[in-house]
Amino acid sequence: MRYGFIGLGHLGRYLAGSLLKAGFDLTINDLDKANARTLIEGGAKWADDPQALAEKVDCVITCLPSPKVSEAVLTGPRGILSGLKSGGTWIEMSTLDHNDVTRLAAVAADKGIRMMEAPVTGGVHKAATGEITVIAGGDKDLFELHKPALQAMGGEIFHAGDLGKAAVIKVITNMLAFIHLIATGEALMLAKKGGIDLTDAFNIIKASSGNSFVHETEGQVILNGSYNINFTMDLAVKDLGFALGFGKEFGVPLDLAEQAMQTFIRAKAAYGGGAWSSQVVKLLEDATGTDLRAPGFPAEL
Known part of the structure; x- marks a missing residue:
């Protein structure tokens, strides 16, 4: 099976790298060839555009920043559908709305291409070690x-059901992560203002009923001051928008998600859309004039 991978950003480069390490025949493409340099040195083949890539493979995997970009790469001039042979597969690992998934799947099907969605969750640091969770949606075969x-790209692999189902649960996991991130910042600030050593506070919370995956991971990049979680404010606002859209569609009030969205919008306005999403906690640091630094935490996860 020959695979192509398009989108070598913070996440995609690690997913593609895991395929390469596992020995898969891999062709890659990105807007910036510099992102591909290490992979090419490792044996991946380069294609100048999505069509050229699709012409060389049986399955194209995409990991892109938005539904608009995914659609352009799929259907645009020199796009995937111009090169992938009938009977091929498109695996979309980007985070999309479930309606976008089913709509684009229909577009691909008209060209004889089958689609599977496979968004991932768990953080870029887990993608780097091949341990990220993969949530697939689509036909079981x-x-x-x-x-x-x-399995080469991830640790735990789930099949969530028909196309669109993985998109919904992926957005739910991100919604929870953003809410937990804001809560982690508030908890650490309470500890700091209460005169508790932040390293002690981190470890006590980690061992408590109030612990979360976000506290264990993003709590560290807050305390070391890097905020580097390789996930931007723009992406956080996009995904929270998806969650709130699901709330309206499914008739579920999402009070905490709505509040989180407003907090992230303020953080985006303050620090820019390209800032790391964990810098949402900096709003609280700036408001109180108090930082949340603690010695001893690694610069990156």
Whole structure:
């Protein structure tokens, strides 16, 4: 099975790298060839555009920043559908709205291409070690066909059901993470203002009923001051927008998600859309004139 991978950003470069390490025949493409340099040195083949890539492979994997970009790469001039042969597969690992997933799947199907969605969750640091969680949606036989590739890229692999279902649960996991991130910042600031050593506070919370995955991971990059979680404010606002859209569609009031959205919008306005999402906590630091630095935490996860 020959795979192509388009989108070598903070996340995609690690996912593609895991495929390469596992011995898969891999062709890659990105707007910036510099992002591909290490992969090319490791044996990946370069294609100048999505069509050229698709012409050389059986399955194209995309990991892109927005539904608009995914659609352009799929259907635009020199896009995937111009090069991938009928009977091929498109695996979309980007975070999309479930309606975008089903709509783009229909577009691909018209060209004889089957689609599977496979968004990931758990953080870029887990992608770097091949341990990120993969949530697949689509036909079960297609899932089984490409399961070895998914297992190469991730740790726990789930099949969530029909197309669109993985998009919904992925957005739910991100919604929870953003809410937990704001709560972690508030908890650490309370500890700081209460005169508790922040290293002690981190460890006590980690061992408590108030612990979360976000506290264990993003809590560290807050305390070391790097905020570097390789996930931007723009992406956080996008994903919270998806969650709130699901709330309206499914008739579920999302009070905490709505409040989190407003907090992230303020953080984006203050620090820019390209700032790391964990810098949302900096709003609280700036408001109180107190930082949340603690010695002893690594510069990166």
